[in-house]
Amino acid sequence: MELFNTEFVQDNNHIFQAKNLVINPEQETEIKLREEVAERSYDDYLKELSHHHSIPVMDVEVENFLKLIPQNGTIIDVGGCWGWHWRKIGEQRPDVKVIIVDFVKTNLIHAVNVLGDLINKQIFLLHGDATSLPFEDHSFDGYWSVQTLQHIPNFEDSIDEAYRVLKPNGQFVNYSLNNQSLIKLIMKTLGKKYHEVGYVDNVFYLERFSKKQIDYIEKVFKGAGQKRYSEILFKPSLKFTVPGSHGFLGMIDSKLSGSLLGSSVARQKSFHIQKKS
Numbered sequence: 001m002e003l004f005n006t007e008f009v010q011d012n013n014h015i016f017q018a019k020n021l022v023i024n025p026e027q028e029t030e031i032k033l034r035e036e037v038a039e040r041s042y043d044d045y046l047k048e049l050s051h052h053h054s055i056p057v058m059d060v061e062v063e064n065f066l067k068l069i070p071q072n073g074t075i076i077d078v079g080g081c082w083g084w085h086w087r088k089i090g091e092q093r094p095d096v097k098v099i100i101v102d103f104v105k106t107n108l109i110h111a112v113n114v115l116g117d118l119i120n121k122q123i124f125l126l127h128g129d130a131t132s133l134p135f136e137d138h139s140f141d142g143y144w145s146v147q148t149l150q151h152i153p154n155f156e157d158s159i160d161e162a163y164r165v166l167k168p169n170g171q172f173v174n175y176s177l178n179n180q181s182l183i184k185l186i187m188k189t190l191g192k193k194y195h196e197v198g199y200v201d202n203v204f205y206l207e208r209f210s211k212k213q214i215d216y217i218e219k220v221f222k223g224a225g226q227k228r229y230s231e232i233l234f235k236p237s238l239k240f241t242v243p244g245s246h247g248f249l250g251m252i253d254s255k256l257s258g259s260l261l262g263s264s265v266a267r268q269k270s271f272h273i274q275k276k277s
């Protein structure tokens, strides 16, 4: 893979790292927590994932994104963790390559288990930070990030990097937790807390997708993008994770995604924009 030149090293777990690795100290406590969690082992990765993400919903979102990627294109997945979004890429788009970046190395070791033979053929793993990507300007046809930028206190730096590494006409998408107006109202009426922005237990930062963030993306990309809502039925916070696995409710949820009607209850909000030529 030509993007990994002599400025990178690759370890025995297939993970690349820039020789001058830069990790932003602002997320130090989050990294420590995630490294601890990542020490666990899993017999069934997809079963575990289905408690935290809706697999059928995200499979459709991936398919939609891949349609926008040109022949022989390269995608960067920022905060890609176990890399599960790309497990079917061999059948879907054998011409496309994906670089998965995560600042928790142990998560990338799990990605090797999830992605098997795709590693080092179509999928490449990089230990790195979203706010300092070790690639030249105009390197990627697609920038994909799911529930990662919401944890970065210096969100603007990650957007500046996304814009820099995308080629002209490159596609950007970010999925973050949605600020659900109806759920927020219900929680507040019941006297319960609804986290919108700030540190959770002084350990990690979480900012639900805000207007301020979208305004910043549009300013950097010098244009207007589209909002989309997904995971409308899937509600892990209410312990309703049945739509997270393939099945009738998962299929319905994937069909509901995108509808603006879901904006007040959807768990995820995404923002899609193309870099101008």
Ligand SMILES: C[S@@+](CC[C@H](N)C(=O)[O-])C[C@H]1O[C@@H](n2cnc3c(N)ncnc32)[C@H](O)[C@@H]1O
Binding pocket: 027, 034, 053, 078, 079, 080, 081, 082, 101, 102, 103, 104, 107, 128, 129, 130, 131, 145, 146, 147, 148, 151, 152
């Ligand atoms: C909530 S998980 C989402 C994982 C994955 N995108 C998915 O959809 O399953 C967030 C991931 O982003 C990574 N992450 C958070 N901040 C990061 C940063 N600044 N640079 C690189 N990775 C980061 C974490 O280590 C974690 O693997």
